[in-house]
Amino acid sequence: MPEGDVVYRTARQLGLALNGRVLTRSDFRVPRYATADLTGRTVLETLSRGKHLLTRVDGGLTVHTHLRMEGSWQVSPVGRRPPPGDVVRLLLANAQWQAVGVRLGMVDLLPTGHEERVVGHLGPDLLGADWDPEEAVRRLAADPGTTIGEALLDQRNLAGIGTIYRAETLFLAGVWPWRPVGAVEDLKRVVGIAQRLLHANRERPSRVTTGDARPGRDTWVYGRAGRPCLRCGSRVSRGEMGERPQERLIVWCRRCQPE
Numbered sequence: 001m002p003e004g005d006v007v008y009r010t011a012r013q014l015g016l017a018l019n020g021r022v023l024t025r026s027d028f029r030v031p032r033y034a035t036a037d038l039t040g041r042t043v044l045e046t047l048s049r050g051k052h053l054l055t056r057v058d059g060g061l062t063v064h065t066h067l068r069m070e071g072s073w074q075v076s077p078v079g080r081r082p083p084p085g086d087v088v089r090l091l092l093a094n095a096q097w098q099a100v101g102v103r104l105g106m107v108d109l110l111p112t113g114h115e116e117r118v119v120g121h122l123g124p125d126l127l128g129a130d131w132d133p134e135e136a137v138r139r140l141a142a143d144p145g146t147t148i149g150e151a152l153l154d155q156r157n158l159a160g161i162g163t164i165y166r167a168e169t170l171f172l173a174g175v176w177p178w179r180p181v182g183a184v185e186d187l188k189r190v191v192g193i194a195q196r197l198l199h200a201n202r203e204r205p206s207r208v209t210t211g212d213a214r215p216g217r218d219t220w221v222y223g224r225a226g227r228p229c230l231r232c233g234s235r236v237s238r239g240e241m242g243e244r245p246q247e248r249l250i251v252w253c254r255r256c257q258p259e
């Protein structure tokens, strides 16, 4: 699943292809916007906010998209054959480039002045220029009974973490995922680790949290369930966190992250 670092890079790619150029094609393949047409408008910029993307076009409109579980934006020279039509949700193109939104989890078209409607609920953006660790800690601490694992995925607390960075952050912090937020000694440190991991990977196509890019050594615990912990050698555990049907994968080391 795309996390904040992937969304950040996607915003950059969309920006390089679309910014400052006039749209020659816009094709919304979601029923609600089937008749929307942005042709003739200039794209101003694409921003990431946590895992959300905001593509602003002139005339005060914003295209809001979210990759959710398996979405992507595929940027290529115009004329390249796009993926099969049934997976395309939105296609934007100019004279040189096309951007094809595949399996997007959300597509909205709204006035730029109303962006708060779709991203106003988000906590501080881990990769935002306005990243505010104190505010993230304040929001986490406001619900001390929630498990730290669930709280880190809640985008209202801080925006950008998915299951991979959750697992890696809690491993590096030495915190058991089910520990209540109120019992985590140093929330600021946990938040700082998450931010450093995302920031270090924001320009990198393959994710490395260990400093070692070799296959099988690039993450501490994520993707390593059942294998030896890179730090202590005991077997890495896997399980699920959260209420059905929202439960999500969690991976941790019982020795490095004791109960």
Ligand SMILES: [Zn+2]
Pocket (backbone or CB within 6 Å): 229, 230, 231, 232, 233, 234, 253, 254, 255, 256, 257
């Ligand atoms: Zn360990």
